[in-house]
Amino acid sequence: MSLRSILTTTLLMATTASAARTLFVGSGKGTIKSYEFDETANAQGLVKELASTSESSPAPTWQTIFGDLLYSVSESGVPAEGVVTAYQIGSNRKLIKKGSAKGVAGPVSIAVGKDGKLVISASYAGGGVDMFAADGYGGLTHSQNFTYTLNKPGRVPDRQEGPHPHQAIMDPTGEYVIVPDLGADRVRVYNAKSSTTIKELESIKTPDGFGPRHAVFYPVGNAKPTHLFVVGELSNSIITFKISCAGGQLKAKEIATISTFGTQSVPTGPPAPIAAEIALSPDGKYLYVSNRGDKTQAGGTQDSIATFSVASDAKLAFMQLTPSGGLSPRHFSITRDGNWVAIANDGSGNFAIFRRYPENGTISSLPTISTVNDGSACAIWYEPKVEYS
Ligand SMILES: *[C@@H]1O[C@H](CO)[C@@H](O)[C@H](O)[C@H]1NC(C)=O
């Protein structure tokens, strides 16, 4: 063994032996903070703040990581312009601003194309979708937009007075982008194959008053998707669509609907619960949805996360509701090894980290750690495949 390879091996061992994981927490109050979570420290695990940025003020309510770039929205109201900012994840997890670009007001979600050259944002307040050309180093140039109107309000007029695109999601093959539009009761579909322009296709209709917010393709991984799970914020239910992708088109057929409370009764409020995030486990065998405003947990003081098992034909079976560790769980994410779930509780402002058991999909009912943050709208794990030192 040469000295160089011994040194390289030692360095790799030093970095991979570290038990610390990174979590980025974006808040509705202006900051994106970098935290370290060390599951082995203090017997109980330890969370430590590493860095903070306010460059995505007023409201960095969503972040997406691609390689060592972190993209964040600055959510605004109308008529302010929306901003998408790219940061390089630097040493000690400091976010270094590299570029930004303006788009439709009120961006709330970002998708990145497979090669990293295409960035798409969905804007709730302004009712539109933007596309940006990305140079792969954080440079962003606005290239295209779609803005929508409604002829008449939807079934829930105070929330569906206009179109409200709520998320942008790339399909695993990188050919399609979908955008659930909460106000228009449809999932908008685009072909993004050309990677310089996106082309709108026929959208997928959801029932009146469903309020599609977020969605996830099934199965996980890079295979052609066979199904799509869409969560309806206004109906607190999940629709399963069977999908087929061929000839540049994505077609969907509704095959099942299940409550985000499973077999338990849906709290009637007021205020009524409003479902938020939906995600599959890394092995694709379990589906999770967060319920905001339900207060069904911890003696009526916390909201819930619903767990479903997913059969190979995408059939969902309700398993349990567990506490979210606070109020209004707007977002959550699961580590790649499936062992931890970080939940951003927007209402109580804290984020909570729970142990998850990959062998049976259950989430612990007590958090390992709960940390007060200045609002917690989005919590994403950063787990680089290779550490460069
Ligand atoms: C859409 O893009 C065009 C061209 O860049 C721009 O002039 C227009 O203001 C944009 N619309 C919105 C609503 O952002």
Ligand SMILES: *[C@@H]1O[C@H](CO)[C@@H](O)[C@H](O)[C@H]1NC(C)=O
């Ligand atoms: C899931 O697995 C964990 C760890 O093995 C165990 O403690 C827990 O009781 C299991 N839960 C169910 C519902 O089987």
